[in-house]
Amino acid sequence: MIKAILIFNNHGKPRLSKFYQPYSEDTQQQIIRETFHLVSKRDENVYNFLEGGLLIGGSDNKLIYRHYATLYFVFCVDSSESELGILDLIQIFVETLDKCFENVCELDLIFHVDKVHNILAEMVMAGMVLETNMNEIVTQIDAQKKLEKSEPRQHSETPSLLKNKKLIWRGGVHL
Amino acid sequence: MLNRKGRRWGADACVVGFSGGGVGAEFGDPLRERMVVPSLKLQDLIEEIRGAKTQAQEREVIQKECAHIRASFRDGDPVHRHRQLAKLLYVHMLGYPAHFGQMECLKLIASSRFTDKRVGYLGAMLLLDERHDAHLLITNSIKNDLSQGIQPVQGLALCTLSTMGSAEMCRDLAPEVEKLLLQPSPYVRKKAILTAVHMIRKVPELSSVFLPPCAQLLHERHHGILLGTITLITELCERSPAALRHFRKVVPQLVHILRTLVTMGYSTEHSISGVSDPFLQVQILRLLRILGRNHEESSETMNDLLAQVATNTDTSRNAGNAVLFETVLTIMDIRSAAGLRVLAVNILGRFLLNSDRNIRYVALTSLLRLVQSDHSAVQRHRPTVVECLRETDASLSRRALELSLALVNSSNVRAMMQELQAFLESCPPDLRADCASGILLAAERFAPTKRWHIDTILHVLTTAGTHVRDDAVANLTQLIGGAQELHAYSVRRLYNALAEDISQQPLVQVAAWCIGEYGDLLLAGNCEEIEPLQVDEEEVLALLEKVLQSHMSLPATRGYALTALMKLSTRLCGDNKAAILEKMPLVERDGPQADEEAKESKEAAQLSEAAPVPTEPQASQLLDLLDLLDGASGDVQHPPPLDPSPGGALIHLLDLPCVPPPPAPIPDLKVFEREGVQLNLSFIRPPENPALLLITVTATNFSEGDVTHFICQAAVPKSLQLQLQAPSGNTVPARGGLPITQLFRILNPNKAPLRLKLRLTYDHFHQSVQEIFEVNNLPVESWQ
Numbered sequence: 001m002i003k004a005i006l007i008f009n010n011h012g013k014p015r016l017s018k019f020y021q022p023y024s025e026d027t028q029q030q031i032i033r034e035t036f037h038l039v040s041k042r043d044e045n046v047y048n049f050l051e052g053g054l055l056i057g058g059s060d061n062k063l064i065y066r067h068y069a070t071l072y073f074v075f076c077v078d079s080s081e082s083e084l085g086i087l088d089l090i091q092i093f094v095e096t097l098d099k100c101f102e103n104v105c106e107l108d109l110i111f112h113v114d115k116v117h118n119i120l121a122e123m124v125m126a127g128m129v130l131e132t133n134m135n136e137i138v139t140q141i142d143a144q145k146k147l148e149k150s151e152p153r154q155h156s157e158t159p160s161l162l163k164n165k166k167l168i169w170r171g172g173v174h175l
Numbered sequence: 176m177l178n179r180k181g182r183r184w185g186a187d188a189c190v191v192g193f194s195g196g197g198v199g200a201e202f203g204d205p206l207r208e209r210m211v212v213p214s215l216k217l218q219d220l221i222e223e224i225r226g227a228k229t230q231a232q233e234r235e236v237i238q239k240e241c242a243h244i245r246a247s248f249r250d251g252d253p254v255h256r257h258r259q260l261a262k263l264l265y266v267h268m269l270g271y272p273a274h275f276g277q278m279e280c281l282k283l284i285a286s287s288r289f290t291d292k293r294v295g296y297l298g299a300m301l302l303l304d305e306r307h308d309a310h311l312l313i314t315n316s317i318k319n320d321l322s323q324g325i326q327p328v329q330g331l332a333l334c335t336l337s338t339m340g341s342a343e344m345c346r347d348l349a350p351e352v353e354k355l356l357l358q359p360s361p362y363v364r365k366k367a368i369l370t371a372v373h374m375i376r377k378v379p380e381l382s383s384v385f386l387p388p389c390a391q392l393l394h395e396r397h398h399g400i401l402l403g404t405i406t407l408i409t410e411l412c413e414r415s416p417a418a419l420r421h422f423r424k425v426v427p428q429l430v431h432i433l434r435t436l437v438t439m440g441y442s443t444e445h446s447i448s449g450v451s452d453p454f455l456q457v458q459i460l461r462l463l464r465i466l467g468r469n470h471e472e473s474s475e476t477m478n479d480l481l482a483q484v485a486t487n488t489d490t491s492r493n494a495g496n497a498v499l500f501e502t503v504l505t506i507m508d509i510r511s512a513a514g515l516r517v518l519a520v521n522i523l524g525r526f527l528l529n530s531d532r533n534i535r536y537v538a539l540t541s542l543l544r545l546v547q548s549d550h551s552a553v554q555r556h557r558p559t560v561v562e563c564l565r566e567t568d569a570s571l572s573r574r575a576l577e578l579s580l581a582l583v584n585s586s587n588v589r590a591m592m593q594e595l596q597a598f599l600e601s602c603p604p605d606l607r608a609d610c611a612s613g614i615l616l617a618a619e620r621f622a623p624t625k626r627w628h629i630d631t632i633l634h635v636l637t638t639a640g641t642h643v644r645d646d647a648v649a650n651l652t653q654l655i656g657g658a659q660e661l662h663a664y665s666v667r668r669l670y671n672a673l674a675e676d677i678s679q680q681p682l683v684q685v686a687a688w689c690i691g692e693y694g695d696l697l698l699a700g701n702c703e704e705i706e707p708l709q710v711d712e713e714e715v716l717a718l719l720e721k722v723l724q725s726h727m728s729l730p731a732t733r734g735y736a737l738t739a740l741m742k743l744s745t746r747l748c749g750d751n752k753a754a755i756l757e758k759m760p761l762v763e764r765d766g767p768q769a770d771e772e773a774k775e776s777k778e779a780a781q782l783s784e785a786a787p788v789p790t791e792p793q794a795s796q797l798l799d800l801l802d803l804l805d806g807a808s809g810d811v812q813h814p815p816p817l818d819p820s821p822g823g824a825l826i827h828l829l830d831l832p833c834v835p836p837p838p839a840p841i842p843d844l845k846v847f848e849r850e851g852v853q854l855n856l857s858f859i860r861p862p863e864n865p866a867l868l869l870i871t872v873t874a875t876n877f878s879e880g881d882v883t884h885f886i887c888q889a890a891v892p893k894s895l896q897l898q899l900q901a902p903s904g905n906t907v908p909a910r911g912g913l914p915i916t917q918l919f920r921i922l923n924p925n926k927a928p929l930r931l932k933l934r935l936t937y938d939h940f941h942q943s944v945q946e947i948f949e950v951n952n953l954p955v956e957s958w959q
Contacts, residue, residue: 140330
C-alpha cells in the first residue's frame with residue numbers, strides 16, 4: 001500500500017501532499033519536513049530507496065523517491081509494494097503530467113496543484129495503483145476538462161440541486 | 176491593484192472554474208459589483224504568496240485571505256464557494272489551518288455542478304477523516320452520486336469513499352459499490368473494485384459481499400479492471416484462509432493471463448520499455464506467491480510459467496527487472512523445483528553486478544533473506560557480495576557486511592577476513608562496531624591457526640580498538656597465554672603496536688599485560704617469526720611510564736601498566752626468588768578479568784610484605800626503578816629508609832597523580848546509590864604531604880539506562896581548601912559501563928575534621944536527577 005505521495009522542491013516547499021492514511025495536520029507537516037530532510041541529504045548517484053523517517057516509518061515502510069530538476073517526487077510505501085515498480089510508477093506519473101501540461105515544469109505544479117491532484121487521482125486510489133496506461137488517464141482528464149467547460153457560467157441565483165443526470169441550463173452569462 | 180492579467184475587478188462576477196484564465200465580463204454590472212465581494216482567483220493568491228519575501232509576510236497574506244474566505248463562507252455565497260475552497264486547500268498544503276472549510280466541502284459535494292463537486296470531494300479527502308463527526312454527512316451525497324451521477328461524478332465519489340470512508344460509511348454504501356462492480360463502464364468498474372478493497376479493510380465482514388464477483392471480473396480484458404481484481408483477490412486471500420483455498424482454483428487462469436502478457440509481444444497499450452504492463456505482471460506474480468506457498472499442486476502449475484518469465488524477460492530496463500525480481504521472490508517462496516531455485520539465486524547474483532544501484536540494493540536485501548534457507552546457492556556469489564563492500568553508500572555496504580559475515584566458513588575464512596579487515600579500515604564509523612565484533616566472532620569460529628587468530632585480533636584492536644566489546648581483552652590474553660610457542664611473537668608485535676599508538680585502550684591493556692608477562696622474551700631480542708628487534712629496558716619502561724601518565728589511559732589501563740611494571744621489576748633484575756611475580760599460569764576462561772584483579776591486589780599486598788626481605792642492593796635497584804617512574808619524588812628519599820611498615824613502601828610506589836587507589840589503609844566509602852547508579856570515594860594521604868588528601872570519586876552504573884551529563888560538585892568547611900580536577904567524562908554507559916572518575920584535592924593543614932557535601936546532577940532514564948547530600952561516616956584517617 002502507498003501511504004503517502006509528496007512532491008516538494010529543492011528547498012522543501014511542498015508542491016503536493018497526499019496522504020492515504022489519516023494523520024493530523026501537524027503530523028502531516030512534520031512528515032513533509034522530515035522527508036525533505038532525509039531526501040535532500042542524498043547524493044545524486046545513490047539508490048532511490050530510504051528507510052522511512054520516524055513518523056511515517058517503522059520497519060515496514062520505505063521512501064522511494066526520484067529527483068526531477070527542481071522537484072522531488074516521494075512515495076512512501078509499505079513492504080507490499082514492489083520497489084522497482086514504484087520507481088516506474090513515479091516515471092509514469094511525471095510523463096503523464098508532461099502530457100497534460102505540455103513540458104511540465106515546477107511552475108505548472110505550483111499554479112495548478114488542483115489539476116495535479118486530479119491526475120494523480122486517476123492513477124492511484126486509496127493507496128493502490130489504479131491505472132498505469134497513460135492514454136487512458138489523459139483521455140479521462142480531457143473528458144473532465146470538457147465537462148467543466150460545458151458547464152455554463154454560474155450566476156448568483158443558482159437553481160436548487162438537480163437530481164437528473166443531465167445538467168440542463170437555460171440562459172447564458174448574465175451581464 | 177491589477178494582477179498581471181489585468182482583470183481582477185471584472186472577472187469575479189463570473190466564475191468559470193479556476194484552471195486557466197477565465198474570460199472576464201467586459202462590463203461589470205454596477206449592481207452586481209456592489210453585491211459580490213471581489214475575491215482573488217486561486218492563481219492570484221498563489222502569486223501573492225510567492226511574492227512575499229519573508230515567512231511573516233506570507234503568513235500575513237494568508238491570514239488576510241483566510242479572513243475573506245471565512246466571511247465568504249459565512250455569507251453563504253454559492254458562486255464563489257468552489258474557488259474559496261480551492262484557495263483554502265492550497266494554504267492547507269502549506270500548513271495553515273483550514274478546518275472551517277469542512278462544511279463547505281459538504282455543500283459543494285451536494286451541488287449539481289461538476290466543478291463544484293470536484294473541489295468538494297477533493298476537500299473532503301484532504302480535510303475530513305473518520306475523526307471528524309462531519310464526515311458522515313457526506314454519506315448521502317455519495318449515495319446519490321453513486322447511483323445517479325454521470326460517470327465522472329461516480330468516479331469522484333468512489334475516489335473519495337475509498338480514501339476517507341469510515342467503517343460506518345462503508346457499511347452503508349456497500350450495496351451501491353457492489354452494483355457498480357458489474358456495470359458496463361470500465362472506468363467506473365475499476366474504481367469500484369479498489370473501493371471494495373478499501374471497504375474490506377475497514378469492514379472485514381464485507382468480504383462475503385465482494386468475493387463472488389471476482390470470478391467474473393477475472394475474465395475481463397481491460398487491464399485496469401484486471402489490476403484491481405488481482406488486488407482485490409490478494410486482499411481477500413490475505414484475510415481469510417477459506418478465501419485462500421477458494422481462490423486456489425483460479426491459479427490456472429492467472430497463469431494463462433500472465434502467459435498472454437509475457438508472450439504478447441510489443442503492444443503500445445500498456446507496455447513500459449517493451450514489457451507488457453509490468454504492474455499487472457507483478458501483481459499476478461505476487462498473488463501466485465500467496466496461492467502457491469506451501470501448496471504442492473499450485474506450485475507445480477506455476478513452475479513452467481515462472482521458468483518462462485525468468486528466462487524471457489528483457490532485463491535491459493527497470494520494468495523488466497521489476498518483473499524478474501518479483502518472479503525470483505515467488506520462486507523462492509513457493510514449493511518450486513530445485514533447478515528453478517538455483518536459477519532464481521543466480522538471477523539475484525546477476526543483479527548484484529548490475530550497474531543500476533537500485534537493482535543492487537534490492538538484490539542484496541533479498542540475498543540476505545535467502546542466506547539461511549539456501550546457503551550454498553548464495554555462497555556461489557560470495558565474490559560479488561564482497562565487491563559490494565566497496566559501495567560508497569552506507570546502507571548498501573551495511574547489507575553487504577551482514578551478508579559477507581553470514582557467508583564466512585572454514586574454507587574461505589582467510590580470504591574473507593582479509594576483505595573484511597580492509598573494509599574495517601575504511602568503513603563509516605557507525606559500521607565499525609558491527610564489523611569489528613563480526614570479525615572477532617568469525618575468527619573465533621573458524622581460525623585456521625592460533626597465530627592467525629592472534630594477528631587478526633591484533634589487527635582489529637589496532638584499527639578499531641575503541642569499538643570492540645569488553646571481553647575482547649580477556650579473550651586475547653587467554654589466547655596468547657595458551658599459545659606458548661607464540662609468546663615471543665605476541666609480545667614483540669604488541670610492543671611495536673603499543674609504541675606506535677597508546678590511545679586504543681583494549682590494545683594498550685593487552686600489550687601492557689603481555690609486556691609484563693613476557694618482557695624477558697621481548698628483551699631477549701630474537702624471534703624467528705619477525706625481524707629481530709633490539710629493545711632495551713629503558714625503552715620498555717619508558718613506554719609503560721608513558722601509558723601510566725597519559726591522560727588517555729583509563730584507570731583499568733593504568734592498573735595493567737602498573738602490574739606490568741611490578742612484574743618487570745623482578746624479572747628484569749633477574750631475581751627468581753620473588754616467586755609471587757612468576758609467570759602466570761593460564762587462568763580459567765570465565766572471569767579472567769576478576770582473577771587478574773585479584774592477583775594484582777594479592778601481589779601488591781605480598782610485595783608490601785616482601786619489602787623488608789630483599790637484600791640491600793636489591794632494594795636500591797628496586798628504588799632506582801622508582802627514580803625513573805617519578806622524578807619528582809626522587810629527591811624526597813634517596814636511598815629511602817626501608818620502612819618496616821608495609822603501607823609505606825607501597826605508597827611510595829603508588830604516589831603518582833590520578834592513580835587508582837591501592838588497597839590502602841583508608842577503606843573506600845560508598846556514599847550514594849540510586850537506581851543502580853553508585854558513587855564511591857577512595858582516599859589517599861600522600862605521606863610526604865600530610866595536609867593533602869586525595870579523594871577519587873568513582874561513579875558506576877549497573878542499571879539498564881545510560882547516565883549522561885553527569886556533574887559532581889563538592890563543598891568543604893571554610894578552613895579546608897578544595898580543588899576539583901576535571902572528570903574523566905560525563906557519561907556512564909548502562910550495565911556496568913566505563914565509570915567516571917574525578918579527583919578531589921583537599922588541603923587540610925589544621926587537621927580540621929573533614930566534612931564533605933556533594934551535589935550530583937545527571938540524566939538517567941530520561942529524567943533529570945539532582946541530589947545534594949553530606950557524606951557521612953568519613954573515615955577519621957582522612958583528616959587526622
